[in-house]
Amino acid sequence: MKKKIFALLMGAVMCMGCMGLGGCSSDENSLNGSNSSNADNSGTGSENSDSSTDSENSSSSAAGNSDWDYISNKGEVVVGITYYEPMNYFDENGELVGFETEFTKAVCEKLGVTPVFQEIEWEKKEVELQSKAIDLIWNGLTVTEDRKENMAFSKTYLNNKQVIIVKTENADKYTDTASMAGTSIAFESGSAGEDAAKADETLAGCELIGCSAQKDALLEVKAGTADLGILDYTLAKASIGEGTDYADMQILDSVELASEQYAVGVRLEDTETLAKINNAIDELAQDGTLLDIAKKYGVDDIYAL
Amino acid sequence: MSFWEVTKQLADGFGVTLMIFGITLVASLPLGLIMTFGSMSKIPPIKWLVKTFVWIIRGTPLMLQIILIFYGPGLLGLEIKLPRMTAVIIAFIINYSCYFSEIYRGGIESIPKGQYEAGQVLGMTKKQIFFKVVLFQVIKRIVPPMGNEIITLVKDTSLARVIAVTELVKAAERIVTLKGLIWPLFYIGAFYLLFSALLTFLLNLAEKKMNYYSI
Numbered sequence: 001m002k003k004k005i006f007a008l009l010m011g012a013v014m015c016m017g018c019m020g021l022g023g024c025s026s027d028e029n030s031l032n033g034s035n036s037s038n039a040d041n042s043g044t045g046s047e048n049s050d051s052s053t054d055s056e057n058s059s060s061s062a063a064g065n066s067d068w069d070y071i072s073n074k075g076e077v078v079v080g081i082t083y084y085e086p087m088n089y090f091d092e093n094g095e096l097v098g099f100e101t102e103f104t105k106a107v108c109e110k111l112g113v114t115p116v117f118q119e120i121e122w123e124k125k126e127v128e129l130q131s132k133a134i135d136l137i138w139n140g141l142t143v144t145e146d147r148k149e150n151m152a153f154s155k156t157y158l159n160n161k162q163v164i165i166v167k168t169e170n171a172d173k174y175t176d177t178a179s180m181a182g183t184s185i186a187f188e189s190g191s192a193g194e195d196a197a198k199a200d201e202t203l204a205g206c207e208l209i210g211c212s213a214q215k216d217a218l219l220e221v222k223a224g225t226a227d228l229g230i231l232d233y234t235l236a237k238a239s240i241g242e243g244t245d246y247a248d249m250q251i252l253d254s255v256e257l258a259s260e261q262y263a264v265g266v267r268l269e270d271t272e273t274l275a276k277i278n279n280a281i282d283e284l285a286q287d288g289t290l291l292d293i294a295k296k297y298g299v300d301d302i303y304a305l
Numbered sequence: 306m307s308f309w310e311v312t313k314q315l316a317d318g319f320g321v322t323l324m325i326f327g328i329t330l331v332a333s334l335p336l337g338l339i340m341t342f343g344s345m346s347k348i349p350p351i352k353w354l355v356k357t358f359v360w361i362i363r364g365t366p367l368m369l370q371i372i373l374i375f376y377g378p379g380l381l382g383l384e385i386k387l388p389r390m391t392a393v394i395i396a397f398i399i400n401y402s403c404y405f406s407e408i409y410r411g412g413i414e415s416i417p418k419g420q421y422e423a424g425q426v427l428g429m430t431k432k433q434i435f436f437k438v439v440l441f442q443v444i445k446r447i448v449p450p451m452g453n454e455i456i457t458l459v460k461d462t463s464l465a466r467v468i469a470v471t472e473l474v475k476a477a478e479r480i481v482t483l484k485g486l487i488w489p490l491f492y493i494g495a496f497y498l499l500f501s502a503l504l505t506f507l508l509n510l511a512e513k514k515m516n517y518y519s520i
Binding site for chain 1: 479
């Protein structure tokens, strides 16, 4: 008998725990809902439910053509980036600088919203974008046919290329892609470097090592666990040479890989946002601002507008 | 970048690691006990529900759970937006509660039935028997397996980087990416080692204190 009472008691505790948890999370939900809809979270139940229906209304109208309203109502646009020179990196004072950083700020100023730079894991950029954790991908994003299935691209503003990096002592061994047969090649998984490797018949037959970041590909070559690495030209130029741990590596000039274009990634349905960004890019290109930024960060040699 | 500057930056990342660790531990310890009562419940629906939940959580990678909690609502088109850190902590608390609950259950079931009967003979209530007789013996018995989980938790915090939370590993990777230095990536091993040394010391201390309850 007492056992049963005990069990019931514990069951009740358990249920209360569950309800408490459920209550917490639903509170959080409605709080977040009201925050994102109109920031009028005064806390009472009825008002919360009101604001949540508001947000439902706005999201249903967003299905029509007000993707820009979603961003402009927030007043800020969350830009997904990874940190690398010369696109987005920290200067001596710890300030975020770089070509993409300044470019993003310039465009956002024209659009009247504040950019919020959010570091992301690059291989999850599509999920980040689709789940609205970020609003734009703006970080030396290469335009590819596969990616067009998942996102819309703005105008291209830089022409990048993929280059092969190698330890200087081995540089003479490789004169063309045919001489690379049987080697191991490191690149960032899901990057344009991977596409470049797989597009070439000889390279596709090599041992291919997919890393989680471009810098890991450098590390592979440095550690000798890969013979060659495929990286963005901009990144490779900035990260090997004097003063780095990669001073004994060089870009292989003798081999040309496919060239590519950089653009801003936008959600497929965000057509209005995309048009606004393209307009802003046009304006910045016409008044020369964009070229100035490109010169400042040494990417004017691949400037595309 | 000097050794000191690197250490300072890594310390920031370590702070995040400690925060995930601390909050998870503090919340999971009691939540795990509640789940134990659920999984030992005499009421079949509660027992069945909790056991299924524990099976799902223990049967899927923590990394997947973090991804699901953070991206899931947005992908379903809901207006819920959890901060990254919150999503990580929720995932960790749920995951570790499940593991803790099974350790508790093992501990509780290891106490001989005779002790419950003795308590009843002495006229103690079920509640008194559990909290005054059983619980402390359980705590003593579960210290070693709990120590295992707690030390694993320290290292599991590195999974937070999957949704770009800058914990210790991510902080080191950032230096590797931005400064072209490789050694910080291995230097963080020292942070983990020192912290688990501290935890091991504390756990040993706890075990010694519990000697009082030895039979």
